[in-house]
Amino acid sequence: MAVPTDILWERDLHTAAKHTLLRRYQSAWFPIMARRFREDGITFFDGFAGPGKYTNAQESSPLIAMEQALRSDVAGLRTPIRLVFIEADRRRAEHLDNLLNARHQQSIRPPDLVVGVHHGKCGDLYEQAIAEVGGWSGPVFANLDGWGVDTDYKIVQRVAQQQSSEVLVTFQDQFFIRFADGDQEAGERVFGHSEWRQVDQLATAAKTPFLLDLYRQGLHTAGFPHVLTFEMIDEGGHSLHLFFGTTSDVAVRKFKDGLWEVDGVSGQRFRDPRDPDQMSFDILRPDFTPLANGIVELLGGRDYSMAQLCKHALLETIYKETHVKPVVDSLLEQRRVELAHTGRSYEDRVLRLAEQSLF
Numbered sequence: 182m183a184v185p186t187d188i189l190w191e192r193d194l195h196t197a198a199k200h201t202l203l204r205r206y207q208s209a210w211f212p213i214m215a216r217r218f219r220e221d222g223i224t225f226f227d228g229f230a231g232p233g234k235y236t237n238a239q240e241s242s243p244l245i246a247m248e249q250a251l252r253s254d255v256a257g258l259r260t261p262i263r264l265v266f267i268e269a270d271r272r273r274a275e276h277l278d279n280l281l282n283a284r285h286q287q288s289i290r291p292p293d294l295v296v297g298v299h300h301g302k303c304g305d306l307y308e309q310a311i312a313e314v315g316g317w318s319g320p321v322f323a324n325l326d327g328w329g330v331d332t333d334y335k336i337v338q339r340v341a342q343q344q345s346s347e348v349l350v351t352f353q354d355q356f357f358i359r360f361a362d363g364d365q366e367a368g369e370r371v372f373g374h375s376e377w378r379q380v381d382q383l384a385t386a387a388k389t390p391f392l393l394d395l396y397r398q399g400l401h402t403a404g405f406p407h408v409l410t411f412e413m414i415d416e417g418g419h420s421l422h423l424f425f426g427t428t429s430d431v432a433v434r435k436f437k438d439g440l441w442e443v444d445g446v447s448g449q450r451f452r453d454p455r456d457p458d459q460m461s462f463d464i465l466r467p468d469f470t471p472l473a474n475g476i477v478e479l480l481g482g483r484d485y486s487m488a489q490l491c492k493h494a495l496l497e498t499i500y501k502e503t504h505v506k507p508v509v510d511s512l513l514e515q516r517r518v519e520l521a522h523t524g525r526s527y528e529d530r531v532l533r534l535a536e537q538s539l540f
């Protein structure tokens with residue numbers, strides 16, 4: 182998508198899918214976190230907030246957050262909730278501020294809800310904008326949804342230092358591939374170092390995996406032990422990567438639940454960037470081949486229990502833990518794998534590669 186210059190622009194399919202995911206995830210995040218952090222409070226930070234709506238849609242990340250914060254089961258907890266928005270384009274920042282005030286008048290907002298709209302660059306303002314509402318005293322969910330090339334690494338690092346915080350980053354690999362020998366300053370800011378420039382020396386097929394892996398490592402190093410990444414591909418073949426960094430495997434589970442609940446995300450294909458075969462599939466008609474191949478590959482190294490395979494699926498792939506059993510059942514049926522040890526629990530049931538039969 183060309184970068185829009187008007188205040189509002191048309192929402193594309195990627196963005197619609199992102200909104201669906203965000204709403205589903207936030208509908209779990211707000212009540213869970215507001216219950217857990219009643220004293221410290223919670224912060225939704227939108228570093229690239231946009232104008233609040235589209236020429237063809239009334240939905241946007243700021244309005245999704247506002248809606249969730251106002252839910253009676255969230256607002257009723259009286260937890261301090263801060264919504265912090267930053268937008269670099271003055272017209273869009275004003276549009277968002279006016280829209281939030283028109284849709285949710287200040288006078289009827291709960292007293293524990295603070296909303297701040299700031300005009301300026303995310304990298305310049307985030308520290309102060311979050312500090313001035315007391316946001317650094319509790320967990321921060323940072324939605325870093327720029328044009329895919331503009332999230333400074335220092336922001337990710339700062340959020341990662343904060344207990345129970347999370348980031349959702351939009352990442353556009355093509356920009357870095359195109360400009361590895363040109364606009365290097367952006368790459369330095371996003372990756373936090375110059376190693377990414379090696380992409381220029383790599384064969385075409387190796388460029389994207391290299392950048393995605395490097396960015397993923399960066400999120401780990403920043404302090405997120407779990408990094409879920411997936412690629413969305415629209416009908417025109419345009420692709421966009423999302424990285425979700427968290428310290429909690431419960432959060433990974435919730436995020437995946439959102440991803441795999443299908444309605445509203447149709448028209449998109451999804452790909453696990455770590456799948457060596459780079460297979461993409463419609464989430465409405467999932468293909469479990471990459472998960473099956475991944476399990477066979479793991480078992481080629483050593484035996485694994487069902488519990489370990491579920492953990493692998495959850496934390497290292499686009500698939501859910503519940504996808505493992507049917508895939509393993511089918512591998513057992515095909516005699517590609519066999520039970521090395523059986524038992525009632527997933528910990529007890531251990532799988533290994535099947536002996537190749539000669540006949």
Ligand SMILES: C[S@@+](CC[C@H](N)C(=O)[O-])C[C@H]1O[C@@H](n2cnc3c(N)ncnc32)[C@H](O)[C@@H]1O
Binds near residue numbers: 228234327
């Ligand atoms: C992809 S749009 C955001 C869409 C929004 N999150 C939503 O879901 O509706 C990116 C926005 O970031 C703004 N932007 C670009 N660079 C920025 C920066 N350095 N700091 C803050 N905002 C920026 C753009 O003006 C644009 O409105």
